[in-house]
Amino acid sequence: MRRGLSAPGVERRRVPGGGALLLDLGAGDRLEIADPEGAQPALLASFDAAGASAPGLFGAPGPRARLDAAPAGGDRLRAACLRRGIDLTRADAAAVFGAESPPGATASFTATEAGVALIVAPGGAMAPDAQTPPTELRVVVTRAAAGPSFRRRPTEPLADAMLDIRIDPGRAIAYEVPKGGWIQILDVQGRECSDFQAFSRRALDRGRPREIDPTATRSMTGGLYPAPGLGAKFFSQDLEPLVEVVRDTCGRHDMFGLACTARYYAAMGYPGHVNCSDNLNLQAAPWSIPEREGWPAVNFFYNTALDEALQIGLDEPWSRPGDYVLLRAMTDLVCFSTACPSDIDATNGFDPTEIQVRVHGPQERFSRATAWRKTPDAEPEMTKETGFHPRTSALTESFAAYNGFWLPSVFPGEGAVGEYWACRERAALIDLSALRKVEVIGPDAENLLQLCLTRDVRRLSVGQVSYSALCFEHGGMIDDGTLARLGPDNFRWICGADDSALHLRETAGAHGLDAWVKTSTDQLCNVALQGPLSRDILKAVLWTPPDRPAADSLGWFRFTVGRIAGWEGPAVVVSRTGYTGELGYELFCHPRDAEAVWDALREAGAPHGLAAMGLEALDMLRIEAGLVAAGAEFCSRTDPFEAGIGFAVSLKTPDDFIGRAALEARKAHPQRRLIGLRLGGGRIPGRGDGVFTGRAQVGEITSATRSPSLGGVIALARVDVAAAGPFEVGRLDGFMERAPAETAPFPFYDPEKTRVRA
Template sequence: MGLAFESREARAGVITPGLTLPRGVERHPVPAGGSRAVEIRAGDEITVQDREGGQVAELVAFTPAGVGDPGLIGAKGSVGPQGLKSTLLTSRSGQGVARALAAAGFDLGKARAVRLFAEGSRPGDSAEFTAQGDGLLIVAAPGGPMAPEAQDTPTDLLLWIRRADLRDFKGAHRAPDPLADPLIDQNIRPGEAHVYTVPRGGFIQILDVQGRECSDFQAFSARSLDAGLTREIDPTATRSQTGTIYPRPGLAAKYWNVDFEPLVEIVQDTCGRHDTFGLACTRRYYDDMGYFGHVNCTDNINAQLAPYGVRPRAGWPAINFFFNTLIDAEHNIITEEPWSRPGDFVLLRALTDLVCVSTACPDDIDPANGWNPTDIQLRTYGAGEDFRRSIGWRKRPEDDVEHTKETGFHASFAKLTRDFVEYNGYWLPNSFPGEGTLGEYWACREKVAIMDLSPLRKFEVTGPDAETLLNHCVTRNMEKLAVGQVVYTAVCATHGGMIDDGTVFRLGEHNFRWIGGCDGSGMFMREEAERLGLDAHVRSSTDQLCNVALQGRHAQTILSQLFWTAPDRSSIDELGWFRFTVARLGDFQGTPVMISRTGYTGELGYEIFCHPKDAGEVFEAIWEAGQPYGLKPLGLAALDMLRIESGLAFAGHEFDDQTDPFEAGIGFTVPLKSKQADFSGRAALEERKAHPQRKLVGLEIDATTVPAHGDCVRLGRVQVGVVTSGTRSPTLGKTIALARLDAPYTDVGTELEIGQLDGHQKRLTARVVPFPHFDPTKSRAKGDYGA
């Protein structure tokens, strides 16, 4: 059952992954190391699916009387629920299940569990059951902390339930559970509006139940209304104050009125696509379209606000959540279907006492609501709740939304800055105001700096065919990779475009670790293993391994003072470039880590990997030991300067899936002559290398103006390339850039111009120069700093 539901559904040639499920079907993700509790009824069909393979599942079914009886789902249980018990103690999801069990008075100690899957289970393996009666089903994906040198990572499960009784079924999707105990829990049907009050500090959740539905929102200062003044959220003031089209969770999260008073701030947003420069739908709009008398949000807002003495308007400026509008290059406002999926929401916090109004838009004559208006769920929560900031993201379009996470090192860096930005699903420091971006940069170039790289995606690649799989998926030759060695490589699709870049660690004869920039590369490897019928497993371990980079000339000295290695492992002083070792903090009984001599700054560098539970201890030890050497923190803004100077590629800038490794400036990762084995994209890459069309080059720019990613590069009136990255180099005292140019214009010394504004009205004179701009021989990365 589960595999069929994962497929993309196409209606009239339109594919909408993740938007719809078959009638009566529910999808419940079970997090790695966690658990999920779901009510079941007699006749429900239950499917448990192992998403990545190799993950044990434990099921416990409770009758309404609180008896743990595997027969409730037609199964036999022969083991105690030890794995489930561990999830109840160690995971956030498990703690929620534990509270539910305690409230119901159920005794887990007397229950018997059904255990599914094993070490050799394949991705997508599933088991099916049928509920013999009503009760509570608990599914756990047990697994403990993974040691840095181990590969026993727990992974997610999926629980599917096809409901037997559809009498209460109200739509393809039900509103998800509240985030806490709600003060207001109001369903708003299409064509309705609801007015409500929220005290300062309270939270407002506006939830799109079925997906693709817009909701106009407006908030008024209660104090101003009491004084006879109307001071509502103003989109123009908000955009001017924040410098963004619409606020998102982070530093620029507030909505403002024309008196520059902040009224609300965004705390969580799982959609990330809204409108803030249009009006709520109006009577005039429908009249002009020929739909006279059509119900509209503006009239509904007027009616709801009348008791508060708010003068009616012909058109209400509103924050239209989930409404997908944009402005094109010709300044036209374009409307398309919303991006919101079932259950997407925004969570706001009131910054003063508010009177608010929310609608469910009735527009059914254009794509604004996907041509099918549906419900909005409104919830409010008390000021005492603790909701962390997050921006929703999905690994794949059909996957469940995930919230921005804090890395294991977040608390340590949060002592030094409040400037965090969302990066690839995690909060990372952007800058450290106490040092300044230039101060961070110079610390790395002249002394030593530490930064958080935990969002890098980690995948454990194991099994008898692990080497064969990786040799097929990456461009480098895995047959030559020794145990203890690391290699930088690319992952390409069959047409030669890059899926990702990253490093491969060889932990054993059949044991590898892939560390890349995105989830897509690991998914690609898992899919290729299945397609080729290889006995290899690819399992995500990103949340089991966090890592900091220690970069700069003093990095080796600091680490060698802190970490002990066994006699059969390289010490820090012995560790060669692109090698790794397993070590412990202090002595043989200390906290385990894995240390690689790698980096992304062009300096002598190391990366230290540990389990998130140990991150605070590891950071504090490095921080304290580094102070005599001038250790400073390093944020993303300074890192960008360092990596551009050093000519290091960044996803979405130097490469994407339309760019091959030669065009991305990393052609050295494609050894077409020495690697005899076939690999993904090989034929296309041989053709592309033989007939190059574009090349990555370095540019030196005469102006102090820094070009932006995407600025055009021109020879006279014609465009011959595009800037991929640019910065002002503190070391060189010059403005520099990386650019991808048409092959005939890549000779060193070629004079070009970078176009800004419309590409013609403003030009920056530039010339092609060798790159990397800084330390082209990579002597510093190899540890050679001279006298």
């Protein structure tokens, strides 16, 4: 079985911390609940087919607890319960795990009859200086009726549906959608393609069929196919936007070609094979749409790509059971959808299955989102809005999906360059809530971190913060981040990737360490206040108790705990850290307090010229400051020395840590180094563009930008240690165009770090 694909009849689900999951079960179905992070209570309620409480559905799984103590779980859960006749206020549940459950604890149950299970991960809001976040539960359902012919049921509707139709493989349907209506195209079993086409109803009524045009769409969006965000619309030949992509849980589709045709199957030796183009002709006939030998269409879940020679290739779809695309009609539409019949190649994984189409009314509201997974076999999680989103979205519509969250790219009031200068000369405020926060607690917390991090954790005092790296045994980097010591056995690791928490948790288990590793990202929003005037702004709003440092006495790489606008205001943790090379701070608060924190900082910052800042300006600032980024300066094949952060590796400590032996060897025999370049010609090279000495490529660009303060293009590059220059940066194939480059010490800006230490 390929990793990431479940066996027939096996379903993997997750219950977010503080949330709930409803499952329909048949007699004999097996339910396994796991607490991967530990110390997360779990409740299990059961109901019969009529919706009545049925405590005996799983036997007697444990002590009972009232469900009214658990969170409601949102409108979608309540609607699902209502459809099944379930009254949560009259039900109780079994306590499966408690506050002391070890990491990785599991419990299994088997349904004695058909019914419904409700799994709850209770938990409330966590204070910023606390370390008890509610965390997710993992659920695996093994269906008793599983077999080669087993078919999953469609997932729960996103809302009440105006239309809910199953399309069997080799079929097509036509349907109308009013302006503002929502179209969900759902791959029920996974790896099944669906051709989609939409016509403007107004244009059809005038006798001028105008449908989604791939060439017009690519030209208008600048991409191969639209995705949630700014470039989200499909356009007609008249350049009228017809539909907008709102959600996409798959991320791999096709706009290169046509819906499958009779000619294709005949050429492959299968004359007369049912095909989508003929099916679409049949459905289009009542609308007086002329027949076509091949229909241009959006081929959802169809996996084609262009290789380096610009040849089109085909492979099995990426879509998994339950993946879907959610569209919104920009005008009144006549739509067509198919379930592709191809069973002669990898188009549908050689096993065509059904597609479910649901249409929801214009009155519904759905957030924009794409899907991401923490591990290959994990359930998808949707892009989230941060606690600051109501404030940032009032200032800009330009957002980027970054690490599972929507973060502002640029604010039109200042523009990226204006935001940059605000940070360099005054102060700027940026939402960085996508950073991962990981609580590491317990008697062996220090031992665990000493084993995993490249810095000497034992030298860290309570109230201090340290920058470090996390490495694999071979020396390649997992992540970088900052570690704050909240107490003798209490730490908070703030980093960029979910892999950090997974690695820490796996290491604790493998070494039998008494430590919990709990993710608190959803409980802690963070905003960075950066710039030479940031201290003056923070002093105006931050209240700290007598035993904590005040804003004007907080040292570099130190943190304090306080409140905003007085001792009754929102609680915050404030660290004197940042990612800009300027004096600055990061403030951590609960999402429910994010708007109040943002408003207080904006009000206090107004007299100082405080500006909101996005990711584009932040990238300029961090490159100038020589600060590294994952996927650019480092990856799992890059060690900290090659990434330019060798200072974060403590080889003088007597303690061993994961990757130490490899790093000692790599330091003694370096192969590559990170350098700074100043480029001529004015063009900004792309990441991965080659760095050349004569005809030989000796490295590649990792990051580049046009520096407003230095008045030219600068870049970070990884090059062979023996390469001495002179260097050139190659664009296109490296030989069609070259730009001269001279080495420059980095950080390019304030190399002595006098500003950040001010």
